[in-house]
Amino acid sequence: MRKLWQGRLRRHQKEQFKYLRLVFNDHFVLILLILFGALLYGYSQWVKALMPAWWLRPALALVLTLLLSFGQLASLSEPADATFLLPQTSAFAQYLFKARRYSLLLPGAVLVLSALASVPLLMVLHFDPLSSGVTLGLTLLIFKDLDLWLQLIDHYGVSRPAWVARLPLFGAGFAALTLGLFLHPAYAMVIALALNLGFRWVVLARFQPAALDWLSLNASETKRMDRLYRFYNLFTDVPGLNSGVHRRKWLDIFLPLVRKTPAHTWSYLYLRGFLRQTTYLGLWVRLVVVGAVVLALIQVWWLAALVAALLVYLVGFQLLPLAFAYSEMVMARLYPVPASQQRAAFQHLTAVLLIVFALVLTVGPLVLGHWLIALSAGAGGLVLAVLFAFWYLPQRLRKKPLMPA
Known part of the structure; x- marks a missing residue:
């Protein structure tokens, strides 16, 4: 033994x-x-x-x-x-x-x-x-x-x-x-x-x-x-690992935010995937809670802005695998929608998630009455969210097609 x-x-x-x-x-x-x-x-x-x-x-x-x-x-x-x-x-x-x-x-x-x-x-x-x-x-x-x-x-x-x-x-x-x-x-x-x-x-x-x-x-x-x-699996592909999926019916209240029309096919699919897959939603919630607590302890405005920006970047980086979650799904290749819609849908979802994340981070300082810290953290997080979603993310998605040939 x-x-x-x-x-x-x-x-x-x-x-x-x-x-x-x-x-x-x-x-x-x-x-x-x-x-x-x-x-x-x-x-x-x-x-x-x-x-x-x-x-x-x-x-x-x-x-x-x-x-x-x-x-x-x-x-x-x-x-x-x-x-x-x-x-x-x-x-x-x-x-x-x-x-x-x-x-x-x-x-x-x-x-x-x-x-x-x-x-x-x-x-x-x-x-x-x-x-x-x-x-x-x-x-x-x-x-x-x-x-x-x-x-x-x-x-x-x-x-x-x-x-x-x-x-x-x-x-x-x-x-x-x-x-x-x-x-x-x-x-x-x-x-x-x-x-x-x-x-x-x-x-x-x-x-x-x-x-x-x-x-x-x-x-x-x-x-x-x-x-x-x-x-x-949040950082690299682990062979043989299947992502957990839960119904989470109580989160269906967010689905009407996306209209069920052909022009929003990929937006609806990505939003539903984010809400149902344990990997991404759990990560988003855990980091926003930890980030709000950390920012509540910080009393220097520039440090709060830097920490908020780093947290937003970390969340955005970990959301990248969601873009390729349906690359092996055969039925997705039959959707009568242009390929550019998929990239735009994921970019829009990422922007919304990061902006909401940056705003929720300010709850920690606001609870303690640290208005300057909350304002700095919110500004730093929002700037990084916009840069990540509309500058960094398009460059990453151009290097690797969402639907391989």
């Missing part, structure tokens, strides 16, 4: 590095650095003006609890394992123990960085930054270790959704973190350690390695990898 895990891990890491090189290209890294710098600057300015209040402790505990949910068990299992490794079910537990330890690396790094980012807030709450920061980081790691144990045990003869077992853990984590932020994070660390050791003593002592539910394990790993590949 050790050789099996090492072989699969090497193959998995090689495949992930291949996609990560495409995801973190020069443009995306530059955007991330600027956004990260803007977020740090805004966060520092916010902390300087922050006063200790009753809501600060439960709010910080809630944010850290939500971060505990990040990261799933990466078993790297394959569907064929249920057949070819069935006689080795008991021994396969050792394989899953190695997978559990590996699964702790990425969320562990995120939680440690989160604890480090919480140190200024701990100083506002009059805690010693060194001892409170270290114990808070250890608390998060111990709770995440317990979370991964629960995810592992859930595949052994337990016929319930994974969140049913994880929800009480997150509730206990929130209560412990809140208590620790009122007294000292060391108290939260003691509670987390007691829960972790108690779980190992009670549950793992009755662990039955032969009761593995192979179908549940394979389904969980398939869903995890599918989410990961959908993220990669």
